[in-house]
Amino acid sequence: MLSNKLISCLVLVLLSGLCSACWTWAADDADITATTSSSAAEHDWTQLDDDEDELVIWDPIESFNRQVFWFNDKFYFLLLKPVKRGYRAILPKPVRTSTRNFFNNLATPVRFANALLQFKGRKAADELLKCLFNSTFGLAGLFDLGVGLPVGSDGEDFGQTLGYYGTSPGFYLVIPLLGPSNARDAVGSVADSLAYPVTSPYYLQLKPLEVTGLQFYEAVNALSLDKDSYEAIKLEALDPYLSVRNAYMQNRAGRIKK
Amino acid sequence: MQKFKIFMMVLLALPLCAFPVFSAESPKAQIQLTVDQVIKVLSDKQIQGEPRRQVLSSLIRARFDFSIMSQRTLGKYWRSATVPEQERFVKLFSDLLEANYIGRIEDYSDESVSYGAETIDGDRAEVATLVNSGGTHIPIIYRLVKKGEDWFVYDVVVEEVSLVRNYRSTYGEIVRKEKFTGLFKRMEAKISELKQSSGSAAIK
Numbered sequence: 001m002l003s004n005k006l007i008s009c010l011v012l013v014l015l016s017g018l019c020s021a022c023w024t025w026a027a028d029d030a031d032i033t034a035t036t037s038s039s040a041a042e043h044d045w046t047q048l049d050d051d052e053d054e055l056v057i058w059d060p061i062e063s064f065n066r067q068v069f070w071f072n073d074k075f076y077f078l079l080l081k082p083v084k085r086g087y088r089a090i091l092p093k094p095v096r097t098s099t100r101n102f103f104n105n106l107a108t109p110v111r112f113a114n115a116l117l118q119f120k121g122r123k124a125a126d127e128l129l130k131c132l133f134n135s136t137f138g139l140a141g142l143f144d145l146g147v148g149l150p151v152g153s154d155g156e157d158f159g160q161t162l163g164y165y166g167t168s169p170g171f172y173l174v175i176p177l178l179g180p181s182n183a184r185d186a187v188g189s190v191a192d193s194l195a196y197p198v199t200s201p202y203y204l205q206l207k208p209l210e211v212t213g214l215q216f217y218e219a220v221n222a223l224s225l226d227k228d229s230y231e232a233i234k235l236e237a238l239d240p241y242l243s244v245r246n247a248y249m250q251n252r253a254g255r256i257k258k
Numbered sequence: 259m260q261k262f263k264i265f266m267m268v269l270l271a272l273p274l275c276a277f278p279v280f281s282a283e284s285p286k287a288q289i290q291l292t293v294d295q296v297i298k299v300l301s302d303k304q305i306q307g308e309p310r311r312q313v314l315s316s317l318i319r320a321r322f323d324f325s326i327m328s329q330r331t332l333g334k335y336w337r338s339a340t341v342p343e344q345e346r347f348v349k350l351f352s353d354l355l356e357a358n359y360i361g362r363i364e365d366y367s368d369e370s371v372s373y374g375a376e377t378i379d380g381d382r383a384e385v386a387t388l389v390n391s392g393g394t395h396i397p398i399i400y401r402l403v404k405k406g407e408d409w410f411v412y413d414v415v416v417e418e419v420s421l422v423r424n425y426r427s428t429y430g431e432i433v434r435k436e437k438f439t440g441l442f443k444r445m446e447a448k449i450s451e452l453k454q455s456s457g458s459a460a461i462k
Binding site for chain 2: 045046047048055057225227232235236237238239242243245246247250251253254255
């Protein structure tokens with residue numbers, strides 16, 4: 001099953017390489033005109049600053065992506081949200097926070113390995129130390145003892161590692177049930193799934209149904225702690241698809257640069 | 259007498275060096291002032307509904323530079339727009355941003371905010387803040403520009419995502435496809451939708 005996923009992702013990447021010859025790059029917020037003035041009052045505010053890179057988003061399969069976006073939206077409002085609300089009503093917040101901490105602690109190998117791959121020694125050491133403390137004194141990761149970085153702050157993943165070595169994001173991709181991604185990050189998450197104990201075929205060797213169940217549970221739990229940010233985006237944005245696409249790409253670019 | 263002379267000289271010179279130090283408040287202090295005032299208003303149970311929105315509105319409008327934000331959002335389309343179009347856009351965009359911002363902070367009223375580093379580069383500055391929301395930390399950076407003695411926000415960066423650049427990509431696409439008429443229509447519809455939803459209780 002996993003090798004199928006891997007192969008389809010590789011095919012996607014190959015396709016993206018082929019397509020790039022025929023498709024033009026759509027500059028998302030590109031605005032290339034020479035800047036002349038830069039003094040305080042006379043500053044031309046319609047230009048981005050010199051230190052702000054133009055974020056180029058390539059979305060050759062936009063109509064397909066929009067359909068998946070629509071599907072994910074329906075899936076969220078019709079299934080995930082009711083489940084999330086019920087779950088939130090049953091379990092008190094500390095329990096849900098501990099559940100999140102547990103899964104977060106379990107994913108340490110992914111973040112640790114990717115920090116190492118990017119020669120971020122300090123970050124790797126922090127991850128290791130945090131995992132050691134939380135797994136023991138923090139009772140199998142249920143409690144965050146506050147060592148190293150706070151839970152949920154930007155951990156490394158393989159998509160970022162690829163970006164660190166200069167891989168471009170490739171085309172934008174909305175994955176059914178999983179949401180926004182791109183060619184590079186899709187490959188990255190397959191690689192990361194090999195290191196994540198829940199999905200890895202190496203160490204726990206869970207059955208496919210168990211893996212799906214655990215991942216669904218993890219997602220519902222995470223959503224129950226979220227402040228309805230998707231609802232806020234949907235409410236605020238003139239075009240939620242464009243807004244999410246841009247936010248995803250900005251966030252990834254920013255995290256790779258760090 | 260000699261001593262008195264020196265004393266007088268020092269006394270005269272004092273305001274010269276003290277003035278630039280104390281006259282302008284740091285961008286961090288100014289952001290903190292606004293955020294603290296907003297939190298105070300939100301936690302005050304005496305002010306509710308429309309009056310509260312009025313107070314929040316005036317606090318936000320005093321600290322945000324909506325004109326600069328508009329120019330950055332429209333980019334090259336700003337330069338090609340007519341003056342009435344520009345004015346109309348600033349008006350609608352201010353209303354929209356304000357409604358968005360008030361909607362968001364009403365959700366985050368129970369959170370604590372800590373202030374990080376401030377970097378000043380000429381007339382620009384960045385103030386890093388960290389919103390603690392139930393154990394998760396959300397980094398929010400305010401970008402400010404100095405006008406006179408005061409600092410004004412022209413962009414907010416939440417988890418690496420610049421608000422203005424996010425709008426820039428969406429609005430640019432809409433103007434390109436639907437012209438300003440299409441954009442204004444969408445913005446007006448959105449503003450009334452936002453006002454309705456924040457009028458009713460939070461959608462939880």
